[in-house]
Amino acid sequence: VSEPTTITITGAGGQIGYALLFRIAAGDMLGADRPVRLRLLEIPQGMRAAEGAALELQDGAFPLLRGVELTDDPRIAFDGTSIALLVGARPRGPGMERGDLLAANAGIFGPQGAAIGAVAADDVRAVVVGNPANTNALIAAASAAPDVPAERFTALTRLDHNRAVGQLAAFLDVAPDEIADVIIWGNHSATQFPDVAHAVLSDGMPVAEAIAERLGGRDAATTWLDEVFLPRVAKRGAEIIEVRGSSSVASAANAAIDHVRDEQLGTHRGWTSAAVVSHGEYGVPEGLVCSLPVVSRGDGAGYRVIEGLEFDARGRRLFDASVAELAAERDAVRELGAV
Ligand code: NAI
Secondary structure, three states, X not given: OOOOEEEEEEOOOOHHHHHHHHHHHOOOOOOOOOOEEEEEEOOHHHHHHHHHHHHHHHXXXXXXXXXXXXXXXXXXXXXXXXXXXXXXXXOOOOOOXXXXXXXXXXXXXXXXHHHHHHXXXXXXXXXXXXXXXXXXXXXXXXXXXXXXXHHHEEEOOHHXXXXXHHHHHHXXXXXXXXXXXXXXXXXXXXXXXXXXXXOEEOOOOEHHHHHHHHHOOHHHHHHHHXXXXXXXXXXXXXXXXXXXXXXXXXXXXHHHHHHHHHHHHOOOOOOEEEEEEOOOHHHOOOOOEEEEEEEOOOOOOOOEEOOOOOOOHHHHHHHHHHHHHHHHHHHHHHHOOOO
16 A cells, blocks of 8 residues: 555535545545545634534544644645645625636635645645636646646636536436547636537547437537537536535536546546646647646646647637636736736
8 A cells, every 4th residue: 555645625614625525535536545644724714614524534434544634824734745626715705896806816826826836745736626716726826836837737627527528428318438528628617618529429429420410410419519508518507506506516526536536547538628727739828727628647747738629610719718718817817916
């Protein structure tokens, strides 16, 4: 059995934290042969809830769990950590403008990024879940520089990816793992572009063709993709709130686990989606944290972008609109001096 891996979860006293901790302790993220040591970072208001979760973790008697520590100090929380799940964020309050939201979160992700730069392990990788996730990742990466390469910071769009796969699987009446190479392009927001142009079924049939076959033609398939599939995926968060009376929690935790597991241990069939630091791929301005198709070999090098895919005019337009939103968020946090 290997040495325990230190994992930090911020916002551990919150809803997603509660759904994440037990699955990590059970080995769902790194596998049943990797012991874990958990560090829970909270603010004083969230500390009692995190303490309660820590008591329950003890009561789980998880064989892989080698300790749980709670703190409200990022320098302690990230000390020697190899995997950071940045979940805690400032939600949009009543009357809060977008600029206020970005500023409040810059005040969280700036210091956390700086602490990761100062004290985390050499192999640290961080995924930002807390919204606005892409721009929070940009801020954390900028604050961790130059000690940690920006590429070590990613943001979660795997929930959007999984939502897209879930919709297609239900519509085509196939198992989710029969669908490969769906892509979420852009921002984790309503402007995201869930793209099935490259998606295939396990028998090799393009997903777009399978949809056309079901609906009796290509035009009907295009209409379904534009008017049903895309808005359903992009607005799924709002649908969950409406139906469940609370935001996505277990599915978000599940996606965070998928994201880290694939990054650490490798993707299997085809690619997945993650928001990664752009090096100009697909014309995305360098430095933006943008959702792109990625693979990982599980060799410690993290996610690598799949390049050279083509867009049609509609796809390019949708992607460009989401990238423009990311650029506007970056400009806003630049004005605040956060990046
Ligand atoms: P929650 O409000 O239940 O929990 C957030 C926790 O973070 C609270 O316990 C709070 O005390 C803590 N927190 C706030 N500031 C902190 C700081 N500076 N350091 C450490 N902890 C801090 O919220 P929930 O439902 O767990 O969601 C967390 C975040 O995840 C939200 O920003 C939400 O919008 C986002 N989210 C992102 C998704 C994605 O796909 N990227 C999907 C679903 C949610």
